[in-house]
Amino acid sequence: MSSPQGSPRIALTALAPGQWVLDPAESTVLFRHSAMWGLVAVRGEFGVISGHGELSADGSAHGRLVIDAASLDTGNAKRDTHLRSADFFDVQAHPQLVFDARSVTATTADSATVDGTLTVRGTTKAMSFTAHAAEAGADVVTLTAELKVDRADFGLIWNKVGMIKGPATITVDARFTRQGAGIGLS
16 A cells, blocks of 8 residues: 555554654635524634654654644635634634644554643643554554534633534544655654
8 A cells, every 4th residue: 555645654653753743835724613593613824833853762642733723714704803702712812723743653554542631811721642654654644533622611612692512523633744854853
């Protein structure tokens, strides 16, 4: 089996130890949330992300994903301005959303359990999810994950007349390149 770039696909457990750096041009963080009493799905993307990870020789891994909160784009300037305000992300006081992966453990050849913390608006909560390898090669791996986040857990409680329903769905496609294989830590 080959990866999309044509290099041989390898198991997550066979990735080389070392420093791995997020390739922001090939990575995305998207969100989807129900609004208008569940009748409309608001979708958006955070356009500025960075990150890195370290894979040890024993197979243990950890890392960090940093999202620029002000880079949020839903395609509606007025809504984006409101989402950046103190009613929601409060980007003036909290310019970043940060996921610290304390433990990334391969559970199969192409999936891993990720345990860590998400910090939004100065509030940090534990979070666990499964990531899947969309691509895995000698010097590159793309992990995808979809997770549910309850915005109220992070103090994002503005909700005019109950218009916003349920948790947000966050979809992450994170492509990492092994340091020394094309992209260095910044």
